[in-house]
Amino acid sequence: MSLLRGGRLAPQPGEVAKYTASVAYDVHIADEVVKVNIAHVVMLAERGLIDKSRASIILGALLSAKPGELLDETLEDVHMNLERWVTEKVGAEAAGWMHLAKSRNDQVAAAIRMKLREKLIEAGLALIALRRALLSQSRAHLYTVMPGYTHLQRAQPITLALHLLAHHDALARDTERLKECYVRVNQSPMGAAALAGSSIPVDRRRVAELLGFEGLVEDTVDAVSARDFLVEALAAASLVMNHVSRLCEEMVLWSSSEFGFVEIADEYSSTSSIMPQKKNPVVAEVARARAYRVYGDLLAALSMTARLPLSYNLDLQEVTPHLWDAYDILISTLRVVAGMVSTATFNPTKMEEALSDGYVNATELANMLVKKGLSFRQAHHAVGLLVRRLLEQGRTLTSLTPSELVEAVREVSGKEVVVGAEELKLALNPRWTVEACQVEGGPSPSRVKVMIDERVKKASLDEKYFTSLKSKLEEAYDKLMEAVKVIASSGGG
Known part of the structure; x- marks a missing residue:
């Protein structure tokens, strides 16, 4: 009589048994299944639900189980393979107690x-x-220092x-x-x-x-x-x-x-x-x-x-x-x-x-203009205008002169600003920008x-x-x- 199918079901063709079997994947949990059964039998014995002498016999068989040998596909899964292992070691009468109040589920x-x-x-x-x-x-x-990117385009120095x-x-x-x-x-x-x-x-x-x-x-x-x-x-x-x-x-x-x-x-x-x-x-x-x-x-x-x-x-x-x-x-x-x-x-x-053309410092240049009284949007427009013109001329942002910046501000906002050469050079220096960004979580080395x-x-x-x-x-x-x-x-x- 089949260990699993018992008297309820007729024998199953091998092809069908193989199709529904989980043995190939149960190798991952075979050792754990043995431990689960050991713990279950210990509990049954401690609670007096099975005789301790019978539990001792079952536990001996479980401890001798070799997970690598519990992989017969005709028994569907590792659980039934383990029960057969114990049955062969201690006999069906003793092994039958192992499954008391326990399911494969x-x-x-x-x-x-x-x-x-x-x-x-x-x-x-x-x-x-x-x-x-x-x-x-x-x-x-x-x-x-390096360019930070957005849209995979150079954005700001970090x-x-x-x-x-x-x-x-x-x-x-x-x-x-x-x-x-x-x-x-x-x-x-x-x-x-x-x-x-x-x-x-x-x-x-x-x-x-x-x-x-x-x-x-x-x-x-x-x-x-x-x-x-x-x-x-x-x-x-x-x-x-x-x-x-x-x-x-x-x-x-x-x-x-x-x-x-x-x-x-x-x-x-x-x-x-x-x-x-x-x-x-x-x-x-x-x-x-x-x-x-x-x-x-x-x-x-x-x-x-x-x-x-x-x-x-x-x-x-x-x-x-x-x-x-x-x-x-x-x-x-x-x-x-x-x-x-x-x-x-x-x-x-x-x-x-990758930072040498200065364009990643465009935002910092706009920030400098804000400190001179422009709104950020005005400063953004002025710097954006300069970027477009410089690119059309095949120039870098680091080649920008103070007079060109003053003129762009005047053109965009009608305001007059004073910009010194050293001030402009600093605003276009990526290392200075990184150091100056002291916001919590920002790129300043001391913060990082x-x-x-x-x-x-x-x-x-x-x-x-x-x-x-x-x-x-x-x-x-x-x-x-x-x-x-x-x-x-x-x-x-």
């Missing part, structure tokens, strides 16, 4: 949450490594440090999202069974404690059907990849001859099979592309979970592979991009050359240094947070093993 939900906890910690630590790489480069380039901090701060917000997501993931669905709990008086909170969960997904219907935690994790991963792709896009652009702002290290580059001069930013390109795969995983999960009636449906089985795919991409991308950023060589000379120091401290705090989560899970596992020993000693195992 609550079991798989718990196992997914347990594996996802580990992935979130891993992703969080990898994200912090990338943030630190950006902070290190920012500190090294406090005084490196520092490379400020620009890299913008990437860091987006990733810092992503870190907070991962931390918040972890809280909702780390809730136990165990004890919900198929959907309605059980008349067997199980202790849901004890199982949660043994597995390192912080609380319960209380409603039993919600416990087995909820996958919003999974979708939320995918959304968080998508945002991280979105921000990483923006960084990588700039590394691709900036490493081109047209910019020349950065040299990507050889180990993160490739060359052409035909053009020997080429150095291609392949890591940045692949990372940029893989963001779209993670977006696809999110969209697939949203689509698959939409319009599903409560509670459990096997559609949910098809969602989980997208979670593992996304987090494998996310973690590997963060690690590789962190290495690329930390080994990159930025070119301050090229960046300063404070920002970097604060962010370095926050990165350390975030690292401690994730390592503490990892320690808590390790402590929970140790307690689970201690509980197993107690059962074994009292059950004669």
